[in-house]
Amino acid sequence: MTSQQPAPPDHLLELRDLSVHFTLRRSFGDRIGHRAGRVAYAVDGVSLFLDRGELLALVGESGSGKTTTALAALRLIDATGGSVFIEGRDVTRIPRSELRELRRRAQFIHQDPYASLDPRLRTRESIAEGLRIHGMAKSKEAERELVASALERVGLIPVETFVERYPHQLSGGQRQRVAVAGSLVLSPSLLIADEPVSMLDVSVRAGVLDLLDRLRRTEAVGILMITHDLATAAHVSDRVAVMYHGTLVELGTARSVIGRPQHPYTQVLIAAVPSVHREASRKRTLPVEPPDASNVPPGCRFHPRCPIAEERCKSEVPRLLPATNESGTTVACHLRSAPPDDRTPDVGSRAHL
Amino acid sequence: MSLLHALARRPTMSVGISILIAFTLMAVFASGLEPYSPVAPSGPLFGAPSSAHWLGTDDAGVDMLSLIIAGSQNSMLVGFAAAIIAVLLGGALGIISGYKGGWSETGVVAVTDFFLVIPALPLMIVLAALFGQSIYQIVLIIGLLSWMSVTYVVRALVHTLRERGFVARARSLGAGDRYIIRHHILPHVAPLLVAQTVLTVAAAVFLEAALAFVGLGDPSRISWGTLIQTAFDRTAVSAGAWWAIVPPGVCIALVVLGCFLTGQAVEEAMNPRLGHAHVSHRSFSLRTPTKDDER
Amino acid sequence: MSVLELDGLHVWFAAPDGSFAHAVRGVDMRIDAGERVGILGESGCGKTTLILAAMGLLPSFASVGGRVTLDGYEVLAKGETSAREVRWTQAAMVFQGAMNALNPVRRVGVQIADPMIFHRQRGRREARERTLEVLELVGLPASVARRYPHELSGGMRQRAVIAMAIACEPRVLFADEPTTALDVVVQAQIGDLLCELAERLGLALVMVTHDIGMIAESSARAVVMYAGVVVEDGPTYDVLTSPRHPYTRLLLEATPVVNRDRPLVSIPGVPPRLDEPIEGCAFAARCPERFEACSVRPPLLGHGYGHGHVVACHAVLQEAAS
Numbered sequence: 028m029t030s031q032q033p034a035p036p037d038h039l040l041e042l043r044d045l046s047v048h049f050t051l052r053r054s055f056g057d058r059i060g061h062r063a064g065r066v067a068y069a070v071d072g073v074s075l076f077l078d079r080g081e082l083l084a085l086v087g088e089s090g091s092g093k094t095t096t097a098l099a100a101l102r103l104i105d106a107t108g109g110s111v112f113i114e115g116r117d118v119t120r121i122p123r124s125e126l127r128e129l130r131r132r133a134q135f136i137h138q139d140p141y142a143s144l145d146p147r148l149r150t151r152e153s154i155a156e157g158l159r160i161h162g163m164a165k166s167k168e169a170e171r172e173l174v175a176s177a178l179e180r181v182g183l184i185p186v187e188t189f190v191e192r193y194p195h196q197l198s199g200g201q202r203q204r205v206a207v208a209g210s211l212v213l214s215p216s217l218l219i220a221d222e223p224v225s226m227l228d229v230s231v232r233a234g235v236l237d238l239l240d241r242l243r244r245t246e247a248v249g250i251l252m253i254t255h256d257l258a259t260a261a262h263v264s265d266r267v268a269v270m271y272h273g274t275l276v277e278l279g280t281a282r283s284v285i286g287r288p289q290h291p292y293t294q295v296l297i298a299a300v301p302s303v304h305r306e307a308s309r310k311r312t313l314p315v316e317p318p319d320a321s322n323v324p325p326g327c328r329f330h331p332r333c334p335i336a337e338e339r340c341k342s343e344v345p346r347l348l349p350a351t352n353e354s355g356t357t358v359a360c361h362l363r364s365a366p367p368d369d370r371t372p373d374v375g376s377r378a379h380l
Numbered sequence: 381m382s383l384l385h386a387l388a389r390r391p392t393m394s395v396g397i398s399i400l401i402a403f404t405l406m407a408v409f410a411s412g413l414e415p416y417s418p419v420a421p422s423g424p425l426f427g428a429p430s431s432a433h434w435l436g437t438d439d440a441g442v443d444m445l446s447l448i449i450a451g452s453q454n455s456m457l458v459g460f461a462a463a464i465i466a467v468l469l470g471g472a473l474g475i476i477s478g479y480k481g482g483w484s485e486t487g488v489v490a491v492t493d494f495f496l497v498i499p500a501l502p503l504m505i506v507l508a509a510l511f512g513q514s515i516y517q518i519v520l521i522i523g524l525l526s527w528m529s530v531t532y533v534v535r536a537l538v539h540t541l542r543e544r545g546f547v548a549r550a551r552s553l554g555a556g557d558r559y560i561i562r563h564h565i566l567p568h569v570a571p572l573l574v575a576q577t578v579l580t581v582a583a584a585v586f587l588e589a590a591l592a593f594v595g596l597g598d599p600s601r602i603s604w605g606t607l608i609q610t611a612f613d614r615t616a617v618s619a620g621a622w623w624a625i626v627p628p629g630v631c632i633a634l635v636v637l638g639c640f641l642t643g644q645a646v647e648e649a650m651n652p653r654l655g656h657a658h659v660s661h662r663s664f665s666l667r668t669p670t671k672d673d674e675r
Numbered sequence: 676m677s678v679l680e681l682d683g684l685h686v687w688f689a690a691p692d693g694s695f696a697h698a699v700r701g702v703d704m705r706i707d708a709g710e711r712v713g714i715l716g717e718s719g720c721g722k723t724t725l726i727l728a729a730m731g732l733l734p735s736f737a738s739v740g741g742r743v744t745l746d747g748y749e750v751l752a753k754g755e756t757s758a759r760e761v762r763w764t765q766a767a768m769v770f771q772g773a774m775n776a777l778n779p780v781r782r783v784g785v786q787i788a789d790p791m792i793f794h795r796q797r798g799r800r801e802a803r804e805r806t807l808e809v810l811e812l813v814g815l816p817a818s819v820a821r822r823y824p825h826e827l828s829g830g831m832r833q834r835a836v837i838a839m840a841i842a843c844e845p846r847v848l849f850a851d852e853p854t855t856a857l858d859v860v861v862q863a864q865i866g867d868l869l870c871e872l873a874e875r876l877g878l879a880l881v882m883v884t885h886d887i888g889m890i891a892e893s894s895a896r897a898v899v900m901y902a903g904v905v906v907e908d909g910p911t912y913d914v915l916t917s918p919r920h921p922y923t924r925l926l927l928e929a930t931p932v933v934n935r936d937r938p939l940v941s942i943p944g945v946p947p948r949l950d951e952p953i954e955g956c957a958f959a960a961r962c963p964e965r966f967e968a969c970s971v972r973p974p975l976l977g978h979g980y981g982h983g984h985v986v987a988c989h990a991v992l993q994e995a996a997s
């Protein structure tokens with residue numbers, strides 16, 4: 028069961044040109060006219076990598092494809108193009124029978140802690156669920172110890188107070204920690220957290236974010252965090268990847284992407300974050316409504332709403348290239364990146380091939 | 381368990397379940413409760429209710445009360461047995477089609493629709509006429525023609541369960557379909573199955589009586605339906621012997637009522653919002669803050 | 676002259692087991708015409724319950740105490756009957772996720788005109804004209820009236836809902852988390868719209884949210900709630916830049932900001948249970964500044980510093996007195 032690809036560098040997670048296209052149901056008019064159904068290019072040619080001990084924030088608004096990317100990375104939905112390498116193995120190509128092992132090593136933290144725990148199960152049963160599915164606990168004793176250890180690692184102490192509780196007896200932050208514990212108990216190497224704090228009260232977000240921050244250091248896991256909130260990304264991530272309409276538009280360290288954003292869209296996002304001190308009228312409003320995934324404009328996807336778009340942007344798809352300001356960020360913008368180098372691999376989209 | 385907790389508090393539940401328990405006890409301890417023999421005459425022919433015979437006697441002089449009690453055995457038996465068959469079959473089909481989707485769902489829906497379209501009572505009559513009239517066959521016939529609504533209701537619930545967060549989480553933990561159905565779907569469907577069983581009992585008891593009334597009941601056994609049928613046959617109406625016809629009918633009505641009240645209470649307990657809809661005749665109440673409330 | 680007054684407002688919710696959750700525990704508030712108030716708090720603090728009570732929109736298992744006066748009219752005097760008199764015509768509300776509560780099988784224009792016709796404010800033709808008027812007010816093209824909800828984007832639907840709310844020319848507009856489900860850019864637009872409407876129409880705008888950014892940009896006055904009581908109330912700029920109440924301070928420190936490089940703080944502990952009586956200040960258990968008086972007597976709203984900036988905290992008021 029060896030992969031046909033040349034041995035990739037040893038990243039924990041690597042997405043190569045990942046695409047997820049949904050074929051929409053054909054309307055009646057389509058059927059009569061014998062037209063193929065429209066395609067929603069939810070994720071279109073996304074490439075990035077993540078190593079152990081790192082926290083990469085994948086930032087984008089709703090509809091940008093960030094959650095779809097995360098689901099496809101763990102093969103919770105099927106990708107339509109590209110590859111996903113986890114610990115060197117191409118998970119888009121492995122047979123279904125090997126998926127189970129993948130599920131143990133790569134975990135998904137769901138967004139809604141109020142929905143992700145079965146209300147009928149006590150904390151210890153929710154946490155032990157993974158153990159039971161993978162048959163990892165040899166005895167009740169072993170299971171109890173593993174559960175207790177997981178609770179400690181997520182900071183739900185004293186452990187005895189929490190093991191027997193039902194979800195409705197826990198706060199949102201506590202539930203989310205239980206969900207993390209349920210994943211940690213399987214000793215994964217990769218954690219993908221989908222908006223882990225967006226449904227929690229502000230006063231408990233720091234606790235959960237701190238937990239994720241701590242985990243990637245002490246447990247040597249790599250964390251990919253999906254979020255729409257740049258401020259959250261700013262506080263805990265090492266690197267930030269910004270998605271717009273299915274593609275990556277900017278990728279770099281948190282400090283440079285947020286401190287000196289290069290892509291016009293990133294700049295709009297940052298300017299749109301409200302602040303007490305801002306009194307001047309906002310330049311952050313964009314002229315046109317956000318488009319939908321089945322209506323991809325030619326050239327750069329952002330050009331209809333871009334304040335600095337030129338002719339070239341309407342026809343030529345920009346590639347992710349190093350930014351001209353030499354901050355180390357890569358950006359997909361004709362006006363902000365260095366001229367293409369023949370040796371740079373093509374990370375363009377497939378939408379117009 | 382909070383569900384039992386919620387149930388215990390509802391008056392509809394207490395009334396409903398009391399009725400059902402009463403009749404079930406009656407059926408179980410029938411032989412001990414019958415004041416007279418249900419087969420041998422013990423009084424005058426079509427005797428009116430009296431202190432000796434509380435519900436009078438039938439055309440052969442057999443005590444009506446004993447007949448009712450004896451009849452409860454078979455009526456309740458058919459009711460529960462047929463309901464269990466219907467709910468097991470309907471529940472299984474509902475879970476499979478609701479969870480799997482795709483072709484299995486389309487197939488099950490097609491079969492369910494097929495059976496739904498067939499007029500059940502005439503079909504039951506035909507089958508009973510063709511395949512004999514033992515009580516076991518009656519149970520099968522009623523059971524095999526009452527599962528359809530259960531399937532639809534269960535399928536709808538499984539559709540919503542399928543989308544719930546904890547199922548997605550189990551899946552991302554690596555659970556297969558069987559694990560999810562066993563540990564997450566079934567436990568949440570169980571209360572609905574209980575409610576459906578109870579409601580199907582009502583239908584089954586009634587159908588048994590209907591079949592017996594048209595002469596297709598088990599002639600070797602006494603049931604409420606056969607009692608009504610014999611009474612009609614033996615000219616109780618013209619003799620003015622209401623006590624031979626009304627009591628069995630009242631028993632059937634009471635059992636059906638008990639089932640509906642219980643079933644409704646179970647459904648309401650499962651979904652507390654049914655009692656507090658936005659559109660409700662009740663509104664918020666006014667209350668004067670007491671000293672303790674003041675700051 | 677205040678357009679909305681809350682006097683000693685209490686709300687209790689009856690639980691299935693017979694106990695009561697005291698969700699709003701004695702709130703006094705005065706709001707003037709044209710004022711833009713933001714009620715800030717986390718889940719369970721009672722902010723949504725508060726505005727539902729002001730409109731008499733509480734479910735049957737709720738009981739209300741105290742007074743709500745809208746333009747001189749007592750909304751809760753006779754319970755549902757009196758509340759219905761002012762609903763929509765004097766006080767309207769934009770609900771959380773309202774954009775998803777539009778009826779999918781009726782055109783948007785019809786839904787906007789409905790309340791006007793129902794409250795017998797206008798005949799059909801006038802209602803249609805007014806519909807176009809309000810659509811323009813909220814920045815939507817007239818063609819939207821003929822569309823169905825699913826044909827509009829989230830932001831447009833939220834504007835349509837706002838149009839519906841102002842159609843009957845209310846004096847007060849309540850908005851419950853009006854922007855949570857929307858994109859950051861659209862959030863800013865809706866926030867701007869609400870401010871503009873408050874100014875143009877002389878509406879009192881009462882916005883309930885947990886989003887500090889929203890408060891910062893769309894309200895002139897910030898009211899912070901915790902466990903059913905108001906803990907701080909003052910001009911937004913003052914409250915957010917120099918918060919007096921320990922809870923407000925901690926809340927601000929826990930909010931991640933894009934361009935500030937300080938560690939995030941989370942507030943230890945959990946809010947108190949509302950079905951048990953609370954002795955003294957509700958925040959005392961988690962407060963870094965607590966002292967003996969805090970667990971004995973609940974603090975009353977008093978002047979901390981500055982104009983119209985009140986705080987309910989023994990520590991602050993003690994310090995201010997000295």
